[in-house]
Amino acid sequence: MKYHLPSLKKVEKKSSLDAYFDRSWGTIIRGAHRLQILLQDDLCNGIINIPTVLVSGSNGKGTTSAFIESIMRKHGCKTGLYTSPHLIHPTERIRINGKPIDEKLLEEFLFITIEKSKKYLPDASFFELTTATAFQIFLHQQIEFLVCEVGLGGHYDSTNCLSPIVSVLTSVSLEHTKFLGETLTKIAADKSFISRRNRPFIVSETLNKEALMGVKETTAITGAIVCHAKDKQPNLYENLLQKIARVDNNISYHFAKLNLINLRTALCAVEQIKEEFKNQFQKLIPLNEISLEQAILNTEWPGRFDIRMIHNRSVIFDASHNPDGFKYFLNEYEKSIFSNKKCVLIFASLNDKDWKSTLNLLPKIASSIIFTEVPSNRAQIASEFLSYINENNNKEELISNYQNLSCFTIPNYELALETAMNQFPDLPLVITGSIAFIGMAMDRFGLEFHRGME
Template identity: 30%
Template sequence: MKEYADALEFLYGLEKFGIVFGLENIQRILEIIGNPQEHVKAVHVGGTNGKGSVVSMLACMLSEAGYRVGKYTSPHLVSFTERITVDEEEITEAEVAELTAEIRQTIQREDSDRAFTFFDFTTALAYEYFRRRQADIVLVEVGLGGRLDSTNVISPLVSIITNVGFDHMGYLGNTIAEIAREKAGIIKRGVPVVTGARDNAREVIEGIAGGCESPVHVLGGDFRYERRTDQVMSYTGLSMKLDNVFVNLKGDHQLANGALALCAVELLKVCGFPAEERPIRNGLSRVRWPGRIEIVREKPTILLDGAHNVDGVQALVRFLDTRFPEKRTTLVFGVMKDKEYEKMIDLLRPRADVIVLTRLANERGLPPEAMKGLAAEATITQDVRSALLKARAVTSDRDLILITGSLYLIGEARAAIDEMF
């Protein structure tokens, strides 16, 4: 529809302002439209990896328990509407168009000189949508960092910091302690914190939480999980114990994410959102989070994973070693310029029999030629479609095509695979 196309043109046009840290603009936008964030009860989820998985697990468990659940995540894979859902139903194109036009006109009328970013505007749009849809609870994924991220204008019931690793160092700092301080910026006074962070990062988070008089619940200490088999764990929590819980996301790291989500569910109980064992189990057994160790085709097996930093690639390699230890693999790899792509390729090379490097349809994408020295045997392609054609040509039906390096790559690949395979 034309109105939706116009809305996207406006929203993506805001990307010219780039990434601008700070809350002044988002707070002003929200003030102009009536502070919708004050009308939602929320859980705020930050960290380096696993944010979206934890949000999706919580959404499924709470929906199964009968609550009307809003979810705000980023980035999207194929459609902008993926970012904003209520009860797992995406905001419609018509609703995006209507809200964009309405909020834009209100800002122009009240503060026409105000400049704001894509993420400022879309975050305000999401909070207004959740208010109008009267969501019982909203699960909000941090975009980048935490302290100065546009989402950090809420007073949540629970804050979650999944883990802390090296990513976005140009914005967040060059040490784990510096990055942890940015992530911990979502902690609010008296609001309980759930975290899977370790060592120095955990100490930083505990220190900041202590200054806010916020209780901290640490994975491996206050609550824990034990792997039983693939995708099955037992959970021992603050007051709840569950045996043989199936998690419908692949990879042992998803069991850790499941434990974080379960601890948050325990804390939400005292906030007026109780969930019994059956909806908890049902929610985890049906959770989906596309593009995260997702097998989308067989013959050949095509596996998509949005691993975009070293920690994510390490988790992916562990999965491959367990699930496909002997399978011949064609790697399709594309990455953003600001990532530790050298280390990522070093981890993936031993798992790849054929490497195809490609360029993302994004101005922040790294030209594949820049990676050639790291994998001299690799084939260079200039777009994702060409990379997939090359991968299919050199891969038999018994083999594996692994597509990874960026969520933007996964989004492009998903759209192309449906047409090509």
Template identity: 25%
Template structure:
């Protein structure tokens, strides 16, 4: 069994919340996660965008930066990035083999995500990064990334997700995400709704963590269009004006503000992280499939919206459009259809390849409240149907899950000449 086959086999162990496995692996590896400064980011939506923007800021300041995110779009290598370059195949296979040997000395096998987390921490150590920005996989309290003591952490927002693991209310989910807060470590919070915010603030008080709140400690405005926005940020110590964000979408204003607030929290450790570097990072940040325009004529966008909150934010950015949609079987498909249908001139429902996808017939049943949709069995055929209908004033939007976005991105690269992924 080669390294990739071994890792893929771990996926069928499912999700196991807890830190025993990751702690064992990292202890056996010499605790690589303690070798460099980290920043930890949790939240329902937007956390990957915050990671990407803070990463770009630190690189603009001249630092060597690791970035760990999940899941990947096309290739596993995308989860492990240093200075905008994914890990190469040989190094990744070597890291898998290293931790495979450690894992096989123990009765309890690690999960797929636990092994990926360990690989990221050790690779960053071996490459001697100046900093690593770490995205939580799920929740926070028992997520395998939650072994670090970061310089700062952030919680972007709270909505219903993974309710079988995290709880069925926003307050319960907030409790899990607030589990990344560490004693004395500053926490940036974008969530403004009182119920989940009170849970986060209570956890922060218990741990003497100073919270920096969107709307109180820092504010932003975003003017312009979806693809040409102008961002302004204000806090007690920093003002940025008229910044052109590299990431499209008005919802990125909130994420950009959180990233800047994080940059402010870590400036004493990174003195070259000046206002100019922060601005250049915002302007140059790349994060594929976040309202990403991948073709010009006809205009084609790909977005990873994968829950009702994300779909509502996406719909708010769009005028009339052609929508191709495929979702995962554990998502709230009815509410997602309800959110996107009002902007869809034509709603094309399909399924992505793989065991996690919701069968297209089930998705059609979920969309039953809406008068018009088209059923297409395969994602590539659905994209072809959407391309035939799209025009300059009615773009094609492909969305529904990270897996949909990744497979669509690959189809668009191979069959339609779309640009490759950039990080």
């Protein structure tokens, strides 16, 4: 039976937030001082007095943030979690005790922020307005602890107006080179400016020597205490990690290798909070192994090796928006129940991502690839993917990878989804690329969305 996407009437979400959160608009304006101007003294002083963990990284920062929030909440703290971008609904960005805020609350405070910006920061960017709104909501809800994901880089990001008690760097890849620099060292140096003097700065085990040079350069300026996650694992955590890995191998893909790395980073951050701020966080002393396990197993981050059954078919959503992210996805695919199967793959990217390097990796698991694009002024034009492959026929590796593949260009992503579902019904379907594309695809399939905060 031919598959058709659900009627738009069933999945469309209409609200006054639609125009504001349209992904097709917005300008990047850098500088944390600008958010201080927008917030003004009272709000600015209020938000920096909330104990905060600030998390940056090219990949893994969302998952790591979710782990930290879940652990803190499970040990009795009233938490706030700020992440970006959202997959389906804007309220996902701002969570209180693990749950997305009410849409009316977001509308109310967003209106206040926009009116305020007319007086104090008329050229406020989309991200600045959203971040200022989030911070006001966290103050209004009287949270005890904030986990905040950095938007872009670190040094000049709006979130860097906070005063984190612990900062975290999850990974470093070549991205946003126009803003952050063209080497891993420069990018790591920029991201490391979220660290603070005499405060712990947690560095993931994923960083290579080049990236660590950038960390060293910046922390010599900030005076932060660098803590390498792989060196800071008490026996309790190692036992817990092994237990969770065993459970995962039996029942799900939720804790893939990358998630275990992110989990180790998150546990290191929580351990540093406990050790450095004993008087402030008595609730964490001692950390309860049962609570830790429950917090970790209840943490979900949709859109990362996210397997759903649609029309009796396995569809895997993965927001591999850069080459390193797709390498992690490949590793998990090759260890999963799909390891001996080629897939149909749909790919879309934004034009500021390193999509050319990702193209080399796609054929490793695919028998057919459909190139598409998202409705955004930042979208990479779908036809240019195949053009790049054809124009670079002197690159033997690239051409040999694509020799035995069926490749199509379908600019309309909805038509691309339906085509893949109908023309290749017996193969697993992988939908990958930009986070915006993953969210739009999940939404058009009419999937129930939850960022599992139980």
